[in-house]
Amino acid sequence: MSEQLALHGGPKAKQTPYTLTNRYGEEEVVELRRALESGKLMGPGGVVEEFEAELAQAFEVKHVVTVTSGTAALHTALCALGVAEGDEVITTPMTDIGTVAAILALHAVPVFADIDLETRLIDPEAVRGKIGPRTRCVITVHMSGMPCDMDTFMALGAETGVKILEDCAQAHGGTYKGRKLGSIGDAAGFSMNESKQMTTGDGGFVATGDDDTARIASLFRDKTYIRDGSVGRSGQPIPFFALNYRANGLHAAVGRAQLAKLPALVARRREIAARYYNELGDLKDLQLPRIVDGGDPSWWPLAARYTGKAPSRDDLVEALHAEGLSISTGMSPANNILRTDMVRTKRYYPLTAEVPTFWRDIDYDPDSCPSVDELQRTVIRLPLDERYVDEDIDATIAGMHKVWAHMTG
Numbered sequence: 001m002s003e004q005l006a007l008h009g010g011p012k013a014k015q016t017p018y019t020l021t022n023r024y025g026e027e028e029v030v031e032l033r034r035a036l037e038s039g040k041l042m043g044p045g046g047v048v049e050e051f052e053a054e055l056a057q058a059f060e061v062k063h064v065v066t067v068t069s070g071t072a073a074l075h076t077a078l079c080a081l082g083v084a085e086g087d088e089v090i091t092t093p094m095t096d097i098g099t100v101a102a103i104l105a106l107h108a109v110p111v112f113a114d115i116d117l118e119t120r121l122i123d124p125e126a127v128r129g130k131i132g133p134r135t136r137c138v139i140t141v142h143m144s145g146m147p148c149d150m151d152t153f154m155a156l157g158a159e160t161g162v163k164i165l166e167d168c169a170q171a172h173g174g175t176y177k178g179r180k181l182g183s184i185g186d187a188a189g190f191s192m193n194e195s196k197q198m199t200t201g202d203g204g205f206v207a208t209g210d211d212d213t214a215r216i217a218s219l220f221r222d223k224t225y226i227r228d229g230s231v232g233r234s235g236q237p238i239p240f241f242a243l244n245y246r247a248n249g250l251h252a253a254v255g256r257a258q259l260a261k262l263p264a265l266v267a268r269r270r271e272i273a274a275r276y277y278n279e280l281g282d283l284k285d286l287q288l289p290r291i292v293d294g295g296d297p298s299w300w301p302l303a304a305r306y307t308g309k310a311p312s313r314d315d316l317v318e319a320l321h322a323e324g325l326s327i328s329t330g331m332s333p334a335n336n337i338l339r340t341d342m343v344r345t346k347r348y349y350p351l352t353a354e355v356p357t358f359w360r361d362i363d364y365d366p367d368s369c370p371s372v373d374e375l376q377r378t379v380i381r382l383p384l385d386e387r388y389v390d391e392d393i394d395a396t397i398a399g400m401h402k403v404w405a406h407m408t409g
């Protein structure tokens with residue numbers, strides 16, 4: 001048996017903090033200077049347009065429309081795909097609340113489908129069972145950088161006429177059957193907040209291959225203003241309601257530098273994930289996610305599950321923390337969106353409990369997505385970040401083996 005558990009006074013498996021260097025460096029400074037020197041920060045146009053062209057090339061899509069967050073990207077994309085009041089949009093409660101906020105912002109109705117516990121991702125069969133006459137769109141969330149089963153979703157879309165929107169907020173650089181995530185659905189929404197593979201501090205973008213979707217998205221993020229010179233200072237037609245979600249040249253400058261780093265970052269994340277699959281695969285009752293056929297994730301902290309009964313997941317995690325390992329037990333800030341106050345009570349406004357008419361007719365059963373709850377109960381997220389050096393991963397793997405050797409029979 002290895003040394004005593006740190007929990008019981010033994011030496012820690014991981015003695016030093018994880019390596020987390022600054023994600024921003026000289027490359028970002030150079031681009032920021034260039035943007036400032038251009039004298040034009042407000043988009044669209046200028047550096048913002050250059051960044052959009054680079055994103056389109058990197059993500060293998062015809063059009064990219066930058067915005068200020070992932071939530072804004074999904075809101076903009078849903079609007080551009082034609083989602084309107086009372087339409088139903090199916091997604092999973094295992095996502096960030098921003099996915100759901102984007103639906104509600106259009107006065108559309110979120111409908112929740114369970115995940116497949118093995119892949120941790122929205123289950124195409126569960127989605128099929130939820131499609132009805134008012135369904136307009138399905139949001140496939142590539143959680144933790146893992147690709148959804150896109151062939152099945154696209155076939156479902158073709159069969160039913162329902163649009164497929166990829167939530168790529170956590171999936172930059174992942175691929176499915178050789179195609180970049182975000183280039184497969186009718187449109188995609190990406191986040192660039194600071195927890196993502198590439199970041200502009202905060203930010204996001206819509207990707208689409210469809211000219212009309214791109215045109216509407218581009219109007220929606222800019223109050224519908226036409227800025228190509230064809231309309232003067234007065235006389236803007238304002239054809240429909242829209243918001244100001246414009247990204248600016250500072251976002252774009254940082255984004256250009258970050259985009260250049262993305263391929264190496266994804267390669268390093270894949271290397272770390274491969275080590276976990278190779279070196280932790282034999283731990284009793286530890287299950288690593290099944291990757292769908294043809295999927296190549298870009299990875300986030302890896303959502304392993306502990307399926308044993310004794311010790312409990314939480315006892316194991318306490319011991320892993322004592323060993324100095326960075327292990328988390330959350331998939332998202334809200335464990336299961338069906339169980340949030342907002343969805344339970346359909347609370348739309350902060351100061352009145354009145355439910356707006358578009359949301360009145362649906363009832364949510366908080367127990368209707370049991371696999372989401374089961375994942376939350378059992379998940380052990382393994383630390384995964386491109387900045388970690390080999391010693392960080394060596395010590396993490398050693399710590400896992402040590403705790404398992406002591407605590408599991």
Ligand SMILES: Cc1ncc(COP(=O)(O)O)c(C=O)c1O
Nearest residue numbers: 069070071096098099169191193
């Ligand atoms: C899956 C998912 N969707 C949507 C969002 C919303 O992105 P943002 O925080 O940039 O609004 C996030 C970000 O946390 C996310 O992880």
